[in-house]
Amino acid sequence: MKIVSTVEELRHTLPTNQTVGFVPTMGYLHEGHMSLVENARRENDFVVMSIFVNPTQFGPNEDLDRYPRDFERDEKLAREAGVDLLFYPTTETMYPLDMARVTVRQGADVLCGASRPGHFDGVLTIVSKLFNLVQPTRAYFGLKDAQQVALIEGYVRDYFVPVDIRRCPIIREETGLAKSSRNVYLSDVEKEEASQIFKALTVAREALESGHKIEEVKRQLTERLDGIPNSQIDYVELVDYPTLGVASSDSNEILIAVAVQFERARLIDNVIWKKG
Amino acid sequence: MKIVSTVEELRHTLPTNQTVGFVPTMGYLHEGHMSLVENARRENDFVVMSIFVNPTQFGPNEDLDRYPRDFERDEKLAREAGVDLLFYPTTETMYPLDMARVTVRQGADVLCGASRPGHFDGVLTIVSKLFNLVQPTRAYFGLKDAQQVALIEGYVRDYFVPVDIRRCPIIREETGLAKSSRNVYLSDVEKEEASQIFKALTVAREALESGHKIEEVKRQLTERLDGIPNSQIDYVELVDYPTLGVASSDSNEILIAVAVQFERARLIDNVIWKKG
Structure with missing residues (x-):
């Protein structure tokens, strides 16, 4: 090299x-x-x-x-x-x-x-x-x-x-936590807590798949993330992909994306739901 | 083609x-x-x-x-x-x-x-x-x-x-008027008047060459252009080239550039003075 x-x-x-x-x-x-x-x-x-x-x-x-x-x-x-x-x-x-x-x-x-x-x-x-x-x-x-x-x-x-x-595709720890250079700022306890982000995103994608409404999925995802200790939600968004415009029932791909602030690190993660 | x-x-x-x-x-x-x-x-x-x-x-x-x-x-x-x-x-x-x-x-x-x-x-x-x-x-x-x-x-x-x-290099009419698509907006009389722009620029370059101060050259050029009938000066500038910063006695190249507004056309023209 x-x-x-x-x-x-x-x-x-x-x-x-x-x-x-x-x-x-x-x-x-x-x-x-x-x-x-x-x-x-x-x-x-x-x-x-x-x-x-x-x-x-x-x-x-x-x-x-x-x-x-x-x-x-x-x-x-x-x-x-x-x-x-x-x-x-x-x-x-x-x-x-x-x-x-x-x-x-x-x-x-x-x-x-x-x-x-x-x-x-x-x-x-x-x-x-x-x-x-x-x-x-x-x-x-x-x-x-x-x-x-x-x-x-x-x-x-x-x-x-x-x-x-x-x-x-996103590469993850076994716990589901998305790999990131900024993960070094997390304590072991925070890492454990942060792994719940991906679980919440997966549940949200399954809810879209089952035909739940976008607003309802967003509300439930926000609630789940709110339950993670020592962290604060920066955003929870469902947007059309890759236009990043408003997601609707016409969207072929919807990006479910979140940012969560821990004490020393702001983590982002997402999943993409694809129609059919 | x-x-x-x-x-x-x-x-x-x-x-x-x-x-x-x-x-x-x-x-x-x-x-x-x-x-x-x-x-x-x-x-x-x-x-x-x-x-x-x-x-x-x-x-x-x-x-x-x-x-x-x-x-x-x-x-x-x-x-x-x-x-x-x-x-x-x-x-x-x-x-x-x-x-x-x-x-x-x-x-x-x-x-x-x-x-x-x-x-x-x-x-x-x-x-x-x-x-x-x-x-x-x-x-x-x-x-x-x-x-x-x-x-x-x-x-x-x-x-x-x-x-x-x-x-x-700039291509000019025999009168010195710089060729431009916008020259079609000029009347014959205006074309004649506009040809004085290049003459004024040439005088300014010669003045720099003879060692006149930048501010003095700018003042004289402005006066000359002010004398062209049916037109209004948009700008008269002497700047360092190609940085477009302030021209000084250290400048190796000075761009002498003007814009003059006629009734239906705004004309631009310039000459570059190069240090001996």
Whole structure:
């Protein structure tokens, strides 16, 4: 595995005439990332991973400074997973001028976007830059960030970016807790409590499947999450997917998404219900 | 010359393994555009021109509806100039979702940007989309829109867009009047009067060359333009180029740019002074 940090080295190392699978990450890798690499390896000749904690997607009161970082560990995991090229740029490299940003006009004001203004502008800005640099055949994103996946799919369609976006399923602990770099902030007791989030989402999906009304499912899910100790609901939403518009009985896919705040970590999780 | 209007046709018609020169236009072609094509032909195997009157770069009170259009004439001129592929999309084709825009953070609030808020956001948005679609080796822009050229160069650098931006000189009538699609709005008398703009700019450049102070050159240029009948100055600016920041005695290039409003047309023109 080659490690590069400058644009020149990256361009020089990228293969020509091979399919390239790209896994953009913010590092502190876990099994979720590893499963993205696995998918990328299966479908491409060459796998590129980026590790970059992108400052423009953090709000002024968010956890940019204390976002967990461990490059040595990440490097080892990436190598073991079969990454061919690891791109590890500085902020100065990724923002040489920062003279323009991508700004989301639709779908950023719900779910995580509602409480994180500008977050998805930062995500699309960095994804756009990375796609231009890496020029991948396919790029891999986990459905844990379902809103992010939907907005990146929208951006790629709207801007004719020549890349195939691959949605990958959420990877979970045995307890059902979705893997996340931020899980390190949870105590053992909180981890146990947080595992109830997925159980509640599963019950909600089954309720939709049985024909319960959307509002009723949302009410029951909210009640269940309210019962988890030491935590506070940030949002509970059922939205049409991937448009992120209002879910209705016409929706072919409904995203059931929640954010729950624990003492030191805000956790997000979701399931997607599919018609028939 | 092939003419295509859909993304699928365009992708199908673009050559592989040939250098592609790209000339994006809003149509109503004149000798300025033709000289861009000429440069593109000289430096590339294949020349693509786009004709698209981009709505997002017009303000609500601007001339989108009455912007001059004549596709039959444009088609003939493009064919004669040696364009290989003419891309003539609809607004629906270029904005399938319009779910995100490129937003300029630096350099859009001076010169034309000051009186046209959002104009350069629209320009960078459509240029970004067109570059993704056409994937040109080189793209050709006229220095008549010097601020546009500077912002596109900035965007390409900031977003690592793999394209070489080629600056092309302003093409003028024998009188010195810069060629522009909007010149059709001028009466013969106004055309004569408008030709004084270039003369005034040339005097200003000579004054800089002779070591006159920037503020003094600006004052004299303003006075000269004020003397042109039936017109009103929109702006007179001397800025560092291509940063568009404040010009100083340290500047290696200074853009002397003006906008003058006639009855039915707002004209822009500029010259660039280069340090000895």
